[in-house]
Amino acid sequence: MTTTSVPKTSPRTSRPVTLSPKRPRRKGSVLLTVLTAVMAIYSLFPLVWLLINSTKTQEGLFSSFGLWFDDGKFAFFSNIADTFTYNDGIFTRWLLNTLLYVVVGAGGATFLALLGGYGLAKFDFVGKKAVFAIVIGAVAVPPTALAVPTFLMFSKMGLTNTPWAVIIPSLISPFGLYLMWTFAAQAVPTEMLEAARVDGAGEFRTLFRLSVPLLMPGLITTLLFTMVATMNNYFLPLIMLKDPDWYPLTVGLNSWNAQAATAGGEAVFNLVITGSLITVVLLLAAFLSLQRYWQSGLAAGSVKE
């Protein structure tokens, strides 16, 4: 199945390559940079809106042009202060909840995906083909239709309205599993594992000592995806949680957004926007701190030559 699509390291690799010291660093291409920049502008343009509007008051949001600042008032800092103090500072609570869900949920999901993907890529075992079919089949079921059955089950197990109701479902990332599968098939040489076995190393020891460094780029990618997925998870927490003290940011910000549309409700779009900006900035920070590991895996990969 999918594993077969991973090319075996072609014989050409074994051809000895002399890393000539005078190999020139490839020069940057202006044309390529400009083309990519177009794509970046497309990507960032709506975010500029987010940034600009986080500087406006609730009143300013509706009386000034969307892509420029509200002249006179620069409410960025007061918005941030208000976001953290509104409703007795519940935003901080939501932030910490989200952190908990991300660390445990996304961390756990990445770990399970690493184990599973590695197992699928490097072992031949009974029922292996069924795993692929079952996971793809299950993922193909529209999730909205599964929300109520899941809720009823979790309710029976006493998990609703607890952090577990959010964490347990986030532990599964089918996409992460496939990603780790292809990465492991590609980046971990089977001969290396055989050699480790001959040396008498345990399977898990081999995985964490030898294979994980090779899998770093894939691991980081999976972690990023599961983090974003957990952070943006809205539908299931909405159904599972009733107590605002357990809300993640998404559900919390949505409830702030929705309150404008109720009789007598207070509109706090400025706080919704600022809160979202904070969420995006957090993810940005996570991304930046993780991205250097993309390189480290590479370096390890070259050991093989």
Add this chain to the structure above:
Amino acid sequence: MSRFIKVAAAASAAVLALAACGGGGDDSSSTGSSGGGATVTDAQVEAALQKGGTLTVWAWEPTLKDVVTKFQQKYPTVKVDLVNAGTGDKQYTALQNAIAAGKGVPDVGQIEYYALPQFAIGKALTDLNSYGAEALKADFNPGPWNSVNSGGGVYGLPMDSGPMALFYNKEVFDKHKIEVPKTWTEYLEAARKLHKADPKAYITNDTGDAGLTTSLIWQAGGKPYQVDGTNVTINFNDAGSQEFVKVWQTLISEKLLAPISSWSDQWFQGMGNGSIATVATGAWMPANFVTSAPAGKGKWRAAELPQWTAGANASAENGGSALSIMEKGANKELAYGFLKYANDGDGVQVRVDGGAFPATSKTLADPKWLGDEFEYFGGQKANEIFAKSAQNVVTGWSYLPFQVYSNSVFNDTVGKAYVSNTTLADGLKAWQDQSAKYGNEQGFTVK
């Protein structure tokens, strides 16, 4: 492996639970101290309040928070857990889920009038007649009181109401020398005049709103829904509905309605900057003007709703909700004690002070309340208009016992009239058919 078995066991247990509560007609053996038919006296309710306990209340109404604080001061042994489980449909979904799971059902839930019959017929709510609620009839305005009555039972105490009024931007009207319309025909004229004078300005926004449509048909004397137990008639061919269609079709055809959905930020913007000149809606709106369209402060005024027949004074309700006691809730006497406090007792004033629009007749006759000057409306005593509207709500209206579904497909059907060549009449017919189909599938007899 044992974990998997546990999961499978949990799953099948859940299946059984759903099957068990699936029967709409089964009697609930799980009810608390008050069985069906048993009459609970005020003394028993008072005793429950003194004894204390914990109450879970699901509501999104913002002023309830203060009510709960005051309530707990008065009854220190009672702890009220006020949970915002979502607004409108989101909360109904949560309620329905909890009921299906048989677990985590609150004691008290906020339910909008349009959704109340659906919960009542699904046996999710307690009939308050056994608590002597009938005696409170005179305390409430007829419109909301009628709304909590369903099939002979009283399924909640009215919390807020939405007698309709026309809110208009006086500055815009004055600028273009437009008179405040007294009839919907004049309204149409005003719409033409305004849009001609300023092509960026519209008399109002509308992208198809089930609540507004039904309210205006209600005002016009239409009674498209007739409900007698499980026998339901839907008919948008009656005179009232036709009145509405005539005017609204013209507004649509001549492109006099701003293509902006209510509650979107373009809407708030339009109300602030004068390009949406009027909003016909419930009397709960002023508080929303203040926070959501602050730029319009001082420019807007309230007026009586335009009439379908010149010289008449008919009105209708738009929005509003009740607090109901859930059939599967635990402590019903205590819950009733809270309901009475919040919606009939001291809680009413707390909510009125917080800017809510009440459903109690006493408040509407209160000279102090009537004399309130609204800063947003340039000092206008708008409550006088709202109180009058509350008294003139046309009687005899009822919603479908599956209005939540029906409203959800409004834009699938009637909405076509706003974006294509489909006429409003055809749209309403499609809405009628789709609703009837659903009703029949759900076991009603719909004609």
Add this chain to the structure above:
Amino acid sequence: MAVPLAAAPPATRRARRSYRGWQFVGPFMIVFALVFLAPIVYAIYLSLYRNRLIGGNAFVGLDNYTQALQDPQFWSGVGRVGLFLVVQVPIMLFLALLVALALDSGRLYGKSFFRVSIFLPYAVPAVVAALMWGFIYGSQFGLIGNLNDALGITLPDPLKPSLILASIGNITTWTFVGYNMLIFYSALQVVPKSLYESAAIDGAGQVRIIRSIKLPAIRGALVIATIFSIIGSFQLFNEPAILRNLAPNAITTYFTPNFYAYSLTFSGQQINYSAAIAVVMAVITMIVAYVVQLRGTKDL
């Protein structure tokens, strides 16, 4: 589970090995069974019943499926996501691949800036995406309206029924180009650089290296991204849900099959029928995904 491996006699080696992989896959599959399989089994069970407001719950066999197969609203949704799949997915994956190759080429100035900025849209929470696109697509006071005023033109309303699918496609592309780019990029990262160098020494140009080394090397990632994009298209939900608040008449409650399943469950309390719709849709998705996967791996 942890059988000492070295001590086992050679005769059992084969059998032992055939289960060893489960130590790794097992934990995933246990949680998977809880959060995916159990609800699916439950949903299949539900799909055989019909619970009504009046009259209660009854076993109806395959009636819900018969109804689904003849439901024009359901099939209109399937057609819509099919069209979406055929048009949007190739555009999105193509753009993602181009950016990933550009990043990997080592010839970009400000590579890490591009990498993060193109990924960032995926991180934007749906609640603010709704506000953002509401502004951009707004033909009265939004960006479209502003452009019309400033330039004295009349741009077509992106929220009108004939354009709504394209507008949704734009949001989806915006959100997921970075996502797919990252998959391709990280797949390219594990291709040993020495491969290119040897090819370069053999005189191969950039295009040639891309075609004969890079693309084959990330084929696994390409197939996966495609399969998950197919599933994503068939389950299109978030973007229409966001725009529905702004264009309620252009986006029906049965706009996509997933949206239909949602409306049935949450507005109509038709959990049973919704489950049947979900099962039918899952079968369709699996067939398409399987065919694509077969094609994707055919000539290896």
